[in-house]
Amino acid sequence: MELLIETVDVEKVIAEVRATVEPLVARNGNGLVVKSAEQLGTMQTDATKVRQMLLNLLSNAAKFTEKGTVTLEVERVHDGDGDQMIFRVSDTGIGITPEQMARLFEAFAQADASTTRRYGGTGLGLAITRRFCQLMGGEVTGDSTPGSGSTFTIRLPVSSRGARPNRPMSQ
Numbered sequence: 001m002e003l004l005i006e007t008v009d010v011e012k013v014i015a016e017v018r019a020t021v022e023p024l025v026a027r028n029g030n031g032l033v034v035k036s037a038e039q040l041g042t043m044q045t046d047a048t049k050v051r052q053m054l055l056n057l058l059s060n061a062a063k064f065t066e067k068g069t070v071t072l073e074v075e076r077v078h079d080g081d082g083d084q085m086i087f088r089v090s091d092t093g094i095g096i097t098p099e100q101m102a103r104l105f106e107a108f109a110q111a112d113a114s115t116t117r118r119y120g121g122t123g124l125g126l127a128i129t130r131r132f133c134q135l136m137g138g139e140v141t142g143d144s145t146p147g148s149g150s151t152f153t154i155r156l157p158v159s160s161r162g163a164r165p166n167r168p169m170s171q
Helices: 010-027 047-063 098-103 113-119 125-135
Strands: 006-009 031-036 042-045 069-079 082-091 139-145 149-157
Touching (some): 006 010, 047 125, 047 149, 125 139
Parallel strands (some): 031 069
16 A cells, blocks of 8 residues: 655644534534644645544544544644654543453454444454554554543654555555
8 A cells, every 4th residue: 555645734634524524423412522733734644544544533433422522632742753643532432441442453353243233334444544554654542441432542743754655554
């Protein structure tokens, strides 16, 4: 899989993702909250893959939350490795156990069979998100409390130019 690296206006991507996901979030009686730092600026990254990762996380949050809140927080941070963009998706949904979390980033994995029956899905969204993050030199992590909700965090370098754009997804 190749990356199409371009200059991306982060605030514009967030607005596009918000417009796409709002009806889905509202379907279960949820509210969507978007919090972003001022002046997020631009990234050198693959905009399509960033959008897809955010849509994967937000649609999962919406699916597993009823009459609650789905929150997208975005901030730009500087650490020893250079500027990073942090995308955090939180929900007030059903949550998952640590044992279930350990499997969630595997292809075709879901929390358990009863979750698959009740909520559907293929179990590919988080696996794809993880591979895209790795491809762009970033990472995705998750934290959850059963009955209280989950938070998934994507951390991407502001410049993905150093990533390996021709790395196959199967590795």
